[in-house]
Amino acid sequence: MRSGILTNGLCSIEEASAIIESGAVVVVAGTAPLLRRLPAGSWVGGTMRYFMTADGGSQTTDRVFVTELPVDAADVTIHRYGPADLHRIVTDAPDNGFSFIVIPAESPPHVAYAARAPYYPGLFRTPIVGWIAGVNLSRLGHVVPRSINGRDRRMETDRAVVLHASLPPEKLAHIDIVNMFRAGSGDVITFPGDALAASDCLVNGEPRNLASYVTESGIDTRLPLVADYAGIDVNTSFQHVDTDAGVVTFYAPVFQGIEYRLAEPVDDYAVRFAAAVEDAGIEASFACSCILNYVYGGLEGRTIGHLTGPMTFGEIAYQLLNQTAVYLSIVDA
Amino acid sequence: MVHGEQPPRPSAAIGAVIRRQRAGRYTLAELAQRSGVSSGLLSLIERGRGNPSIETLQRIAAALDLAVVELLAPADGVAAAGPDAALSEYAVVLAADANGGPPGTAESIRPALAGWQTSMILGRGQEARVRVLDGSLELFLRDAQAPLEDGGRQSALAVDLELRTSSDADVSILELPPADDPRWLRLATGSIPFQPTTVAARMLFTHVTRCIRHDSSSPNVDRWVSELRGYFVKYEAVSKPELKRIFG
Numbered sequence: 001m002r003s004g005i006l007t008n009g010l011c012s013i014e015e016a017s018a019i020i021e022s023g024a025v026v027v028v029a030g031t032a033p034l035l036r037r038l039p040a041g042s043w044v045g046g047t048m049r050y051f052m053t054a055d056g057g058s059q060t061t062d063r064v065f066v067t068e069l070p071v072d073a074a075d076v077t078i079h080r081y082g083p084a085d086l087h088r089i090v091t092d093a094p095d096n097g098f099s100f101i102v103i104p105a106e107s108p109p110h111v112a113y114a115a116r117a118p119y120y121p122g123l124f125r126t127p128i129v130g131w132i133a134g135v136n137l138s139r140l141g142h143v144v145p146r147s148i149n150g151r152d153r154r155m156e157t158d159r160a161v162v163l164h165a166s167l168p169p170e171k172l173a174h175i176d177i178v179n180m181f182r183a184g185s186g187d188v189i190t191f192p193g194d195a196l197a198a199s200d201c202l203v204n205g206e207p208r209n210l211a212s213y214v215t216e217s218g219i220d221t222r223l224p225l226v227a228d229y230a231g232i233d234v235n236t237s238f239q240h241v242d243t244d245a246g247v248v249t250f251y252a253p254v255f256q257g258i259e260y261r262l263a264e265p266v267d268d269y270a271v272r273f274a275a276a277v278e279d280a281g282i283e284a285s286f287a288c289s290c291i292l293n294y295v296y297g298g299l300e301g302r303t304i305g306h307l308t309g310p311m312t313f314g315e316i317a318y319q320l321l322n323q324t325a326v327y328l329s330i331v332d333a
Numbered sequence: 334m335v336h337g338e339q340p341p342r343p344s345a346a347i348g349a350v351i352r353r354q355r356a357g358r359y360t361l362a363e364l365a366q367r368s369g370v371s372s373g374l375l376s377l378i379e380r381g382r383g384n385p386s387i388e389t390l391q392r393i394a395a396a397l398d399l400a401v402v403e404l405l406a407p408a409d410g411v412a413a414a415g416p417d418a419a420l421s422e423y424a425v426v427l428a429a430d431a432n433g434g435p436p437g438t439a440e441s442i443r444p445a446l447a448g449w450q451t452s453m454i455l456g457r458g459q460e461a462r463v464r465v466l467d468g469s470l471e472l473f474l475r476d477a478q479a480p481l482e483d484g485g486r487q488s489a490l491a492v493d494l495e496l497r498t499s500s501d502a503d504v505s506i507l508e509l510p511p512a513d514d515p516r517w518l519r520l521a522t523g524s525i526p527f528q529p530t531t532v533a534a535r536m537l538f539t540h541v542t543r544c545i546r547h548d549s550s551s552p553n554v555d556r557w558v559s560e561l562r563g564y565f566v567k568y569e570a571v572s573k574p575e576l577k578r579i580f581g
Contacts, residue, residue, distance in 0.1 A: 121560065124537035125567040172571070174373065176532050230535040231528055257543030280380065283361050283372035318536055331373035333571065 006068035006285070009308060010053055013037050016066050020150065025071050025165065027100060027286060028148075029133075029310040030064030032155065035148050038064075042073040043150030044163045046102035046133030050294055050311040057299035057311065065310050067286045069100070070330050075166040078149050080159045083112035090122045094166040098173035098328060100286070101130035103160040104145040105313040113160065114320045115194060115253050124318055127173035129328045130162075131288045132314030137295070145313070172333045175317050178307070178325040179233045180276040180293075181263035183226035187217075189260045197249040210248045214241050222296040224323045225250075225260040236260065237292055237322035251292070251313075252320045269297020270304055277305030277325070284327035288312050292323050347390070348381040350404050354397045355379075368396035381530075509565055510580060517558045520579060521545055527579055534575075537564055 007019055007026070013034055019026060020041035028038060028045035035045055049059045079092055086109050093099045103110045110132060117123055133145040147161040148154065167173060189210075190202045201210045214221065224235035239249040254260065266272050273293065288309040293299060299311075307325055317326040355364050361379075365372035369392055378393070394401045510516055519525045523542050529535045541557045565572055 118536070118540045121556075122563060124533045124540075124560075125564045127533070174377065174531075229539040232532060232535050234536070255540075255543065257547050258539070280376075283365070283376050318533055329373040329376065331377060332371055 006070060008067045008286075009065065010051060010060065010063040011066045012063055016064050019066055019068060023073050025069045025073055025076050025163070026150075027067045027069065027102075027163070028064050028150070029131075029312075031061045032146055034061070034064050035146075035155070036153070038150065038153070040153050041150050042076050042078070042163075044078060044100060044102055044148065044161045045150065046104065046131070046147045046161075047145050048131075048134055048310045048312060049136060050134075050291055052289055052294075052299065052304060052308050052311055054303070054306070054308055056301040056303045057294055058301070067309065069163075069165060070285055071097075071165040071167065077164045078151050079162050079164065080149060080156060081109060081162060082159050083108040086112050086160060087116070087120045089128065089160075089162055090120050090126045092162075093126045093128070093164050096169060096172070097164065097166040098127040098129060098175070100163040100165070100328075101128055101160055101316055102147040102162075103130070103132050103314075103316075104147050104157055105132045105134050106145070107158045107160075109158070109160040110314070111196065113316070114196060114314075117319050118255070126318075127175050127328075128316060128318055129175050129286065129326055130316040131310060131312035131326075132316070132320075134291060134313035137291070167330065170333050172331050174329045174331045176280070176282075176327060176329070177232065177234075177315075177317050177321065178273075178276050178280045178282065178327070179226075179235060179323075180266065180269070180272045181224055181226055181233060181235055181323065183228065183233060183261040184264040186262050189213075189225065189262075190258070191254045191256055191260075193256050194253050195250075196253050197247050198254060199246050199248075209246045211241050211243050211246045214238075214248060215243050219262060220265070222292075223263040223265065225254065226263045227255075227258045227260050229258075235263070235321060235323045237290075251322045266297070269293055270299055270302040273297070273299075273304035273307075273325075275305075277307045282307060282327055282329075284329050287325055287327035288315055289325040290315055290323045346381075347404055348379040351375075351393060351397070352379045354399060354404075358397075364393070364396055368392045509562070509569060509576070512559060512562055516580060517562055518554065521554070521558045521561050525579055527575075530575065534564060537561065 007024075011019070016026075016028060017037075017039050020039050020043055023042070026041075026043040028035060028043055029048035029051070030045065031049055032047050035047065038045075045064075048065070049061055051058055051060065051065045075094075075097070077092070079089075081089060089099055089101065101113075103113060133147055135143040135145050144157045146155045146157055147159065148156065149161045187203050188205075191198055192200055192202075198210050201208055201213070203213055213219075221238035221241060224237045226233045226235055228234075235252075236254050237251040239251050241248050273289075282305075284307075286309065287307050289304065289307065289311055291311045291313055294311040304325075307327075309325075315321045315324050315326040317324075355361070359367065361375055362372050364370075365375050368375070370378075370389055374389070375393070378389075390401050390404055394404050397404075516525065520527060521541050522545055527538065529538050537560065541561050544557050545554055565576060569576070
């Protein structure tokens with residue numbers, strides 16, 4: 001296993017290239033032109049320009065965010081998966097280790113993973129962490145997010161790239177989340193099926209059209225829906241409310257049989273997030289957080305405790321999450 | 334005289350004490366460096382998700398300039414145990430100095446020590462604390478004589494601690510029930526109270542219970558029970574306390 005001080009921050013292309021050429025195993029986030037300039041090596045990455053650095057949130061197109069993972073290149077394999085074979089991420093994963101996934105936003109594997117991952121046999125005993133690659137927010141719909149396999153430097157728009165890393169028996173991968181949101185005390189919302197877009201729902205047991213309910217209730221859709229997963233809060237973020245069509249779309253699916261409540265309002269995202277990060281006592285090998293918090297919370301130039309990493313279009317800690325920080329630690333078994 | 338403490342999640346209480354003691358003095362990384370305990374494990378312990386050995390606790394305590402007993406000090410009140418009280422849940426016993434000095438001796442009760450016994454003589458105004466983490470411990474109180482500094486003797490209380498049934502030992506020999514054991518189904522349907530401690534187990538448990546609630550056909554139930562058991566098969570080594578709570 002690799003040890004010592006590992007890079008986790010913004011680097012110039014020259015610095016990132018040197019790290020890759022040293023044989024390190026890394027995850028890289030940056031714009032597509034920058035990613036194309038990196039040499040072949042044991043790395044995966046995706047398009048992203050928003051980052052949380054030690055100096056605060058920033059966007060950059062002249063540096064890349066490099067996270068060096070504490071594993072040896074010999075213990076790593078890198079795979080590509082389309083929506084039809086994405087479930088193989090579990091069977092291809094090492095017995096002891098972790099899998100790092102990068103999926104282009106809005107791509108078929110993004111939709112497939114969001115909806116189906118919780119049903120992959122063995123998913124929750126396979127440490128999977130990663131993020132959804134994005135684009136310049138002002139160019140949404142015009143530019144396509146990409147993932148990249150650093151071994152052959154091939155970029156993908158419709159396939160997930162996954163780095164599977166083995167760990168020695170005395171080490172374990174630990175994946176956890178930090179959620180600054182708490183469920184409010186308002187209405188309980190449930191859904192008749194798993195969905196990334198919903199029309200019908202039950203509000204406190206009464207049938208309602210979700211779009212009408214959201215509009216009539218004046219719900220602040222910058223706040224996520226929050227569900228209690230056996231003691232942890234899991235968010236699902238609103239993407240769009242189409243009152244004409246009566247449809248609400250989400251950035252991650254809602255699931256049948258789970259009760260959701262709107263999150264409590266947050267006065268200051270940076271302060272609340274920093275408190276949650278401090279409370280979690282994170283010492284992560286990798287962390288990422290959500291672009292929605294960056295935008296809604298005005299995090300540009302502001303820190304969220306000591307947590308650094310890309311601000312992504314979705315976070316993966318086993319399943320797809322929203323408005324949540326996820327992180328990977330390597331701990332003693 | 335003798336206190337037995339049974340917080341619902343002792344590891345969480347220990348983690349809270351460590352975090353409180355660290356706050357404002359050291360960062361997590363600094364305490365990890367001082368104690369020689371990895372920052373990852375330290376983070377887990379602080380969040381009540383680790384299962385630290387007594388040796389690890391001793392290293393953390395030393396790095397914080399504390400006695401181990403101070404890490405194990407109760408966050409809230411202390412429940413007194415009466416004569417012949419049977420206490421459940423122990424693994425580590427902090428014994429008072431036999432002469433009634435300040436508690437400071439840490440003893441780790443290991444499975445091999447099933448049947449372990451010790452005694453303490455407590456004089457007037459002296460007290461001992463027994464930290465109960467996991468297992469089952471019985472206390473027997475009897476009259477005794479304690480030595481005085483001038484060579485005389487005083488009336489005192491003897492506390493005999495005896496490990497009658499060692500759930501710690503049970504944990505070490507606990508085997509996962511076979512897949513067809515009905516307790517798996519009860520666990521999967523939420524009939525057995527269970528509070529998972531990892532994010533993976535919490536997510537899995539949530540999906541298992543909701544999926545079985547939605548479709549209680551045998552194939553679906555078997556599929557999700559298998560999923561739940563598969564998690565514990567993989568993480569058996571680090572899930573023994575949870576397994577003990579579920580199946581013990």
